[in-house]
Each structure stands twice: as structure tokens, then as C-alpha cells.
Amino acid sequence: MNKKIPTRIYLSEDELPKFWYNLRADMKNKPDPMLHPGTLKPVTAADLAPVFCNGVIEQELDDTTRLIPIPDAIQDFYRAYRPSPLIRAYYLEKILGTPAEIYYKFEGTNTSGSHKLNSAGPQAYYAKEEGLTSLTTETGAGQWGTAMAMACGFYDLKLIVYMVKISSEQKPYRKALMETYGANLIPSPSNTTESGRKILEGDPDTGGSLGCAISEAIETAVKTDKCRYVLGSVLNHVLLHQTIIGQETKTAMDKYGIKPDIIIGCAGGGSNLGGLMAPFMAEKLAGKSNARFIAVEPASCPSFTRGRYAYDFGDTAKTTPLIRMQTLGSAFVPSANHAGGLRYHGMNTTLSKLYHDGLLEARAEKQTDVFDAAIQFMKVEGILPAPESSHAIKAAIDEALVCKKTGEKKVILFGLSGTGFFDMTAYASYNNKTMSDYIPNDADLERGFASIPGIPQNG
Amino acid sequence: MNKKIPTRIYLSEDELPKFWYNLRADMKNKPDPMLHPGTLKPVTAADLAPVFCNGVIEQELDDTTRLIPIPDAIQDFYRAYRPSPLIRAYYLEKILGTPAEIYYKFEGTNTSGSHKLNSAGPQAYYAKEEGLTSLTTETGAGQWGTAMAMACGFYDLKLIVYMVKISSEQKPYRKALMETYGANLIPSPSNTTESGRKILEGDPDTGGSLGCAISEAIETAVKTDKCRYVLGSVLNHVLLHQTIIGQETKTAMDKYGIKPDIIIGCAGGGSNLGGLMAPFMAEKLAGKSNARFIAVEPASCPSFTRGRYAYDFGDTAKTTPLIRMQTLGSAFVPSANHAGGLRYHGMNTTLSKLYHDGLLEARAEKQTDVFDAAIQFMKVEGILPAPESSHAIKAAIDEALVCKKTGEKKVILFGLSGTGFFDMTAYASYNNKTMSDYIPNDADLERGFASIPGIPQNG
Numbered sequence: 080m081n082k083k084i085p086t087r088i089y090l091s092e093d094e095l096p097k098f099w100y101n102l103r104a105d106m107k108n109k110p111d112p113m114l115h116p117g118t119l120k121p122v123t124a125a126d127l128a129p130v131f132c133n134g135v136i137e138q139e140l141d142d143t144t145r146l147i148p149i150p151d152a153i154q155d156f157y158r159a160y161r162p163s164p165l166i167r168a169y170y171l172e173k174i175l176g177t178p179a180e181i182y183y184k185f186e187g188t189n190t191s192g193s194h195k196l197n198s199a200g201p202q203a204y205y206a207k208e209e210g211l212t213s214l215t216t217e218t219g220a221g222q223w224g225t226a227m228a229m230a231c232g233f234y235d236l237k238l239i240v241y242m243v244k245i246s247s248e249q250k251p252y253r254k255a256l257m258e259t260y261g262a263n264l265i266p267s268p269s270n271t272t273e274s275g276r277k278i279l280e281g282d283p284d285t286g287g288s289l290g291c292a293i294s295e296a297i298e299t300a301v302k303t304d305k306c307r308y309v310l311g312s313v314l315n316h317v318l319l320h321q322t323i324i325g326q327e328t329k330t331a332m333d334k335y336g337i338k339p340d341i342i343i344g345c346a347g348g349g350s351n352l353g354g355l356m357a358p359f360m361a362e363k364l365a366g367k368s369n370a371r372f373i374a375v376e377p378a379s380c381p382s383f384t385r386g387r388y389a390y391d392f393g394d395t396a397k398t399t400p401l402i403r404m405q406t407l408g409s410a411f412v413p414s415a416n417h418a419g420g421l422r423y424h425g426m427n428t429t430l431s432k433l434y435h436d437g438l439l440e441a442r443a444e445k446q447t448d449v450f451d452a453a454i455q456f457m458k459v460e461g462i463l464p465a466p467e468s469s470h471a472i473k474a475a476i477d478e479a480l481v482c483k484k485t486g487e488k489k490v491i492l493f494g495l496s497g498t499g500f501f502d503m504t505a506y507a508s509y510n511n512k513t514m515s516d517y518i519p520n521d522a523d524l525e526r527g528f529a530s531i532p533g534i535p536q537n538g
Numbered sequence: 539m540n541k542k543i544p545t546r547i548y549l550s551e552d553e554l555p556k557f558w559y560n561l562r563a564d565m566k567n568k569p570d571p572m573l574h575p576g577t578l579k580p581v582t583a584a585d586l587a588p589v590f591c592n593g594v595i596e597q598e599l600d601d602t603t604r605l606i607p608i609p610d611a612i613q614d615f616y617r618a619y620r621p622s623p624l625i626r627a628y629y630l631e632k633i634l635g636t637p638a639e640i641y642y643k644f645e646g647t648n649t650s651g652s653h654k655l656n657s658a659g660p661q662a663y664y665a666k667e668e669g670l671t672s673l674t675t676e677t678g679a680g681q682w683g684t685a686m687a688m689a690c691g692f693y694d695l696k697l698i699v700y701m702v703k704i705s706s707e708q709k710p711y712r713k714a715l716m717e718t719y720g721a722n723l724i725p726s727p728s729n730t731t732e733s734g735r736k737i738l739e740g741d742p743d744t745g746g747s748l749g750c751a752i753s754e755a756i757e758t759a760v761k762t763d764k765c766r767y768v769l770g771s772v773l774n775h776v777l778l779h780q781t782i783i784g785q786e787t788k789t790a791m792d793k794y795g796i797k798p799d800i801i802i803g804c805a806g807g808g809s810n811l812g813g814l815m816a817p818f819m820a821e822k823l824a825g826k827s828n829a830r831f832i833a834v835e836p837a838s839c840p841s842f843t844r845g846r847y848a849y850d851f852g853d854t855a856k857t858t859p860l861i862r863m864q865t866l867g868s869a870f871v872p873s874a875n876h877a878g879g880l881r882y883h884g885m886n887t888t889l890s891k892l893y894h895d896g897l898l899e900a901r902a903e904k905q906t907d908v909f910d911a912a913i914q915f916m917k918v919e920g921i922l923p924a925p926e927s928s929h930a931i932k933a934a935i936d937e938a939l940v941c942k943k944t945g946e947k948k949v950i951l952f953g954l955s956g957t958g959f960f961d962m963t964a965y966a967s968y969n970n971k972t973m974s975d976y977i978p979n980d981a982d983l984e985r986g987f988a989s990i991p992g993i994p995q996n997g
Contacts, residue, residue, distance in 0.1 A: 087551075091544065092544040092546075159545060162546075190920055229920060232916075232917040233920070256922065256962060258969050259913065259968075454718065457649065457691075457718070458720075461618050463649040463715065500651075500959040501959070504711075504714075506714050506718045
């Protein structure tokens with residue numbers, strides 16, 4: 080196992096995964112089921128059918144099947160932009176002067192600029208297969224909306240994207256990109272839905288929020304013929320699709336005999352980290368690995384490190400099922416000075432459970448520290464990272480510097496989930512030293528927690 | 539040779555080129571030498587030394603050495619983002635319904651977004667090796683400035699970029715990206731140089747031009763200690779560095795027994811096309827290939843199809859050596875409604891000579907037609923192309939449609955030189971149907987031709 084390790088490892092096409100890996104199947108202590116908010120009983124496929132495509136409902140509710148075949152058409156779709164490279168950060172290691180080996184899986188080489196396309200493709204495919212003609216979704220920072228616009232352009236489906244109004248004004252190029260792929264962009268809140276009109280009546284000048292955009296997208300999907308709603312993170316079927324990332328990574332590492340000691344990912348809703356770490360966590364659950372797993376979240380939206388493990392709603396209008404997760408409360412909204420995504424109040428249930436059970440660590444980072452790390456990285460590695468992904472860079476650098484002190488030659492793997500091409504406003508504010516940090520105080524958090532419904536829960 | 543051809547072919551690191559290939563060495567009819575404008579004698583290394591680094595001067599003047607070793611440090615630099623993928627356009631073929639096979643070499647996976655980094659890296663490396671501390675350059679659309687900013691960030695050199703003023707105002711994010719890498723951006727014309735002040739005196743409200751920015755960058759380089767000027771296209775050393783593209787492509791094609799019948803590239807200064815086609819042209823020059831080579835230029839700046847083959851200056855201030863090339867005259871400026879790069883009045887001497895001798899074809903395309911092709915491409919191939927690169931897409935689609943009529947199963951190769959992430963204003967104008975075409979009329983061209991000096995020339 081002394082092969083020289085190339086800077087970039089690409090798998091060949093026949094090495095690409097043919098199955099998604101369902102981590103929940105290997106967990107003895109499974110995440111709690113979603114509950115119907117009226118009956119407080121576990122939701123059924125029938126409950127979800129008016130909102131989601133059948134293909135993803137089946138995946139969402141399945142916590143026992145380990146390997147779920149990737150349809151041939153989706154394997155074809157993946158081949159249009161995958162494999163993504165696994166990169167050895169030789170240059171970063173050198174400037175840090177660390178004995179650690181650092182690797183990152185880079186998901187930003189497709190036009191959506193991030194890993195989001197890995198789930199957008201399957202979701203559009205299932206919609207098309209089921210005879211639907213249109214989809215709705217929401218987007219904040221814009222990565223998910225762009226990925227869905229690409230997927231719907233590919234499968235010739237109509238797409239309505241409710242884009243948080245302040246974001247659509249601040250990111251006109253994100254809007255233009257989605258429109259170029261044929262999507263219909265609606266700044267949210269809008270007068271196209273009851274929930275939008277209600278919010279506008281109360282506050283005509285609001286810049287909108289992700290929670291409100293979700294409510295509008297769901298309402299439109301339910302009211303439109305042959306239309307469903309799609310979501311780009313948080314839910315388990317999204318995490319399932321993202322396991323393509325971790326499986327490619329593990330195959331590439333196995334070829335070179337590399338075993339990661341520390342696996343790091345940024346976490347907003349959790350799909351990117353969950354997808355990267357799934358096959359490595361499988362080994363830990365099987366007692367075959369002592370690897371550490373680290374979720375890195377923004378200090379401005381700390382659902383792991385300062386949130387509660389409780390049943391909560393997925394949106395501010397409280398129209399979704401109840402989800403047992405790490406949450407800041409659906410009423411929590413991070414400060415507008417927080418750049419990029421990772422602004423969601425909750426977290427994927429599988430990751431929340433693993434965190435609760437001590438299998439997953441978490442840390443929160445301030446945005447100026449995150450951008451410091453991004454700049455250090457981009458100057459030597461030649462990739463402009465998304466603000467989201469830069470949270471993982473920050474933690475990887477910190478762990479590599481610990482190795483520098485201790486002399487340990489650990490293997491660090493992190494997920495570089497996307498590029499920052501549409502985040503130049505944030506980089507410009509960093510360059511101009513006008514970027515600031517925001518850390519919610521206890522009173523801010525209490526206001527969020529007050530919105531969590533008091534559902535009795537065990538464990 | 540019936541291996542299934544994957545969608546993406548990546549070379550392994552040990553298959554990457556160790557030499558740049560100097561096409562001029564294999565040309566019986568070599569391009570004419572650059573002339574000193576005072577003496578009208580071929581320029582010497584000493585003539586160029588105040589402006590350029592010694593490393594590139596040697597390469598610029600060498601038209602006999604076939605293979606020039608790539609320094610180990612530059613091979614390392616290339617490994618940070620290369621190999622670039624050679625992609626089989628299965629999806630584009632399918633929607634066109636063509637029997638042709640279409641391949642493209644995609645150079646947009648690095649943060650500069652284009653092939654420009656292939657020359658920026660070596661140029662910064664030579665500067666560092668020679669003990670220089672700073673460099674100057676100009677940028678219009680911004681790809682070259684970004685690439686140089688990245689390379690200077692990597693080699694810890696100061697960089698001053700004179701950015702065409704109108705472009706720096708229209709593309710604030712390009713500016714922010716270069717600044718993030720540590721470059722000093724100066725909108726041109728500026729009051730930091732004599733040539734800039736002179737132009738501002740005459741026209742205080744001018745939006746600037748590439749020619750003026752070149753003059754400012756050269757002036758500053760010559761007047762600054764331990765500083766030189768770098769150029770991102772047109773010159774033969776730039777084309778030499780870009781042969782990394784063609785060599786990777788040929789190695790990948792040879793592995794699968796693929797022989798291209800038609801090789802297509804967009805052409806502004808010519809380095810991208812020149813780099814892609816060089817090793818294939820070598821086979822044609824050796825009588826081993828009947829491949830066709832097609833340069834695609836914008837109808838708004840048609841230096842091949844409507845230019846003259848003559849000695850001309852490289853900049854509007856007429857400070858450069860005289861270059862025998864296809865030219866519209868250094869006073870020619872394409873309309874402001876032309877999006878993206880490919881706005882230069884002249885063309886690389888090697889490509890100009892090959893065109894003059896009938897070995898290279900050329901065609902000019904209108905920008906709305908080019909964007910039509912870009913949209914068709916991006917919806918199925920998942921890559922947002924640069925407006926520049928989309929000229930090559932347009933020609934590739936046209937050639938594939940010819941095959942559809944004739945039934946011929948030709949192999950088409952084109953260069954996808956970069957991404958359009960910083961060209962969303964242009965895409966938005968296409969979406970809004972406010973994009974227009976500009977084709978210079980004969981009087982426009984005559985005004986440009988009038989600026990060509992009357993140097994006697996043979997052949």
C-alpha cells in the first residue's frame with residue numbers, strides 16, 4: 080500500500096456506485112419517525128403523497144434496506160458530471176507544516192456549483208417517471224434552486240422556485256442562472272399563495288425567510304395538478320442520494336489503502352456531511368473503525384451545539400410533519416449578516432440521533448474565522464470555496480494544526496461541497512473588512528425554543 | 539479498439555505531459571518574426587528584456603526546438619488542477635440526433651474558470667525564479683486577470699491588473715475575485731501612468747479599451763524595479779504553454795483509439811485553439827492526418843475572416859514590436875454590446891500563418907446564435923459555458939448537423955475553454971431578449987485598417 084498518492088484521484092466509470100447506501104439500516108438506535116402533527120402517530124406514505132413524489136416517499140420511510148439500487152437513468156445522469164475528484168491537499172499541508180494527510184472530496188465541478196445536484200437529479204427523475212409535469216421548491220443561498228433548475232431542464236419539467244426575497248435581490252446572477260435553465264423564479268413572500276399574502280399583509284416590507292418560502296412552495300405544489308414539492312436537504316431521502324459522495328470517496332481511498340481518522344463536513348440541513356460520512360460511519364457502527372466525525376455549523380445558526388433534541392416543525396408556518404431533530408425552533412432566524420447557506424433551524428434526523436448518541440461531534444465557527452480559512456485554502460489549492468464548505472475547511476485546518484503540535488500523522492478527510500462563484504458579495508465584504516460576526520445570545524435562542532411544540536418524547 | 543468510451547476521460551498523473559510542444563518547429567513555412575518598429579529588424583531577446591521575463595522571451599523567440607521541458611515546479615502547479623476532463627457529449631449527440639461523435643476538452647474546472655491558468659502559472663513561476671517581486675497585466679473580460687491573480691497568490695508576487703474601466707464597473711465580482719487573491723485592480727485608463735493620463739485628458743469619460751490597458755501595464759512594468767509585464771494570449775509562448783491542453787487530449791484519445799476528423803476552437807488571440815490543436819496539426823503537417831481545423835471568432839471582431847495578413851502593432855498606443863498577423867488594425871474596437879472576450883484586433887502569428895497557408899479554416903458567428911448554442915448545450919451537458927467557448931459549441935453543433943444530413947459518422951473535437959459564472963449579465967440579457975448582434979460594416983473596418991502601418995512584406 081505504498082503507491083504514490085496522486086493529487087487528484089478520479090474513479091473510472093465502472094467503479095461508480097450502483098446503489099445508494101441507507102445508513103439508518105445499520106443503526107441499532109434508529110432516528111425517531113416523523114409524526115403527523117394532528118394524530119402524533121408516525122406519518123404514512125399516504126400522508127406524504129399530496130406533497131412528495133412516491134419514489135422519494137418510499138425512500139424516506141425505509142430505515143431497514145441497506146442498499147437501494149440507483150436506477151440506470153440516474154446512473155447515466157450522474158455520469159454527466161461524476162465522479163467528482165478526491166483531492167490530496169498537498170499544498171495546504173505544506174503551508175500548514177503539518178504531518179497530517181488532508182484529503183477533500185470536491186463536489187463543485189458541476190454548474191450548480193455544489194453537491195445539491197446529486198439529489199436534484201433523482202428527484203426530477205422520479206417526478207418525470209410518475210407522470211408529473213411540474214415541481215416546486217424554495218431556495219435561499221441558491222445552490223439548491225440552481226441544481227433543481229438544471230435537473231428540471233434536463234428532464235423537461237416545469238419548475239417554480241420560491242426564492243427568499245432578500246436573497247433574490249442580493250443575488251441577481253443566481254436568479255439569472257436558474258432562469259437560463261428555464262425555471263420560474265418568484266421572490267418570497269409573494270402574492271401567489273395564501274401563506275405569502277398573509278405574511279405580506281402583516282409585513283409588506285419583509286425580506287422573506289426560508290421557512291416562508293417552504294410554506295409557499297408546498298402550498299403551490301398541493302394546489303397544482305400533476306405537481307409535487309421537492310426539498311434539497313434535511314430529509315433522509317436527500318441524505319440517501321448524497322451517499323454517492325461518501326461511496327466514491329471510500330472506493331478511491333480503499334484503492335490507495337487510505338483510512339481516514341477524522342471525517343469533517345459542514346452542516347446546515349446535514350445532507351452533504353451525511354452523504355460523505357455514511358459509509359465510514361457504517362464501519363464505526365460495525366466496530367471496524369475508531370474514526371471521529373465532526374459536523375461544523377455556523378455560530379450564527381448553531382442547531383447542534385446550542386439546539387435541543389426535540390420534535391419540531393420543518394417550516395415556520397408549521398405545515399410539515401413533526402421531526403425529531405436538533406433544532407433551534409422553527410421561529411429561529413439567523414441574522415441577515417450571515418453569508419451563504421447553513422441557515423436552517425433544524426437538522427437531519429439521522430445526524431441528530433448520531434449526535435445525541437455520541438457518535439458524531441459538532442462545533443460552531445464564526446464567519447470571519449471561516450473566511451480566514453477559505454482565503455488560506457484558496458490561495459494554495461486554487462479553488463474558490465463556498466462559504467458553506469469553508470466551515471469544513473476551518474475545522475480541517477484546526478485538526479491539522481493539532482497534529483502539528485502533537486506530531487501525529489492523522490488522515491483528515493473533509494467535504495468541499497461547493498464553489499463560491501455566486502458568493503462574491505460576501506468575499507468582497509471580507510476583503511473590505513466590513514464582514515461581521517453574529518452569535519445569538521441566550522434570549523435570541525429562547526425566542527426560538529419557545530416555538531418548539533411540547534411533544535412528549537423518550538430517550 | 540472497441541473499448542466503451544466513458545463520458546469523462548481523465549488521465550492519471552503519470553500520463554500528464556512533461557514537455558510543451560512547439561508547433562512552429564514542425565512548420566516548414568514558419569510565421570514571420572516580430573520586428574523592432576524602429577529598425578524593422580527581427581526583435582532580439584535584449585529588445586524584449588525590459589518588458590518580459592527572460593524565461594518566456596527564450597520561448598517566444600525559439601521556433602526550432604520541438605519539445606520544451608516543463609519545469610518540475612510547473613508540473614506540480616498543473617497537478618493542482620489538471621488533468622482536465624475530456625468529455626464525450628453523449629447527451630448533446632442524442633438531442634441533435636447526429637451520427638457524429640462529439641468530444642470536448644473542458645478547461646473550466648479551476649477557479650479562474652478557464653484555460654488561462656495554464657500560462658499564468660508558468661509566467662509567474664519564471665518571474666519568481668528570476669528574482670522579480672511584481673508583475674503587471676491587463677484584463678478585459680477578466681479570465682486572464684483572475685488566472686494571473688491566482689498564480690501570483692500562489693507564488694507570492696505582487697500583481698497590478700489594469701482592468702478596462704467599463705468592464706470593472708460591469709463585473710464587480712470579477713474584481714472582487716482578483717482582489718481576494720491579493721491583486722491590485724486599477725480601472726483603466728487611470729492617472730497612474732502617462733498613457734492613461736493622456737487618454738483621460740482627451741476623453742475623461744471613456745470606458746477604456748484593452749489596447750489602452752496594455753499600454754498602461756507595459757509602462758508600469760518598465761518603470762518599476764523588479765517588475766515585468768505578462769500577456770495572456772496572442773504571443774507564441776502563451777500558445778506553447780497551452781499545448782498542455784492538446785497533448786492531454788491526444789493522449790486520452792489515443793488510449794481509446796479515437797481520431798478526430800474536425801478540431802474546433804474559439805479564437806480571440808488564439809492561445810486556446812492553438813494549444814488544443816497543436817499536436818493534431820503536427821500529424822497533419824507530417825502527412826499523417828486529413829483532419830480539418832476550424833477557428834471560430836465573433837462576427838463583431840472578425841480578424842480571421844475579414845482581417846488582413848499584415849505587420850501591425852499589438853496595442854493601440856503602438857508601443858509593442860510589429861507582429862505579422864491577421865489583424866483588423868490596432869485602432870479597431872468591437873462594439874460594447876459584444877459580451878465576453880475575443881475582442882482583440884489581432885491574432886497569434888502561428889495561427890495566422892496556418893490560416894494564410896490554407897491549413898486552418900475560420901468562420902465568424904453572431905452572438906445571439908452563439909448563445910442559442912450555449913443554451914442548447916448547457917441544458918443537456920450540465921456545464922454553463924463562457925460566451926467565448928460557446929463559439930466553439932456553435933460550430934461543433936453545426937458540423938454535427940451536417941453529419942446528420944450526410945449520415946457521416948465523423949469525430950468532432952472542440953475546446954470548451956471556460957465557464958460562464960461571471961457572465962451572467964450576458965445570459966440575463968439573452969433571457970430578457972435584450973441581447974443584440976453587431977457586425978462591423980465596411981466603413982468600420984476601413985477605419986481599423988487605416989491604423990495598420992505600411993510595412994513591406996513578402997508572401
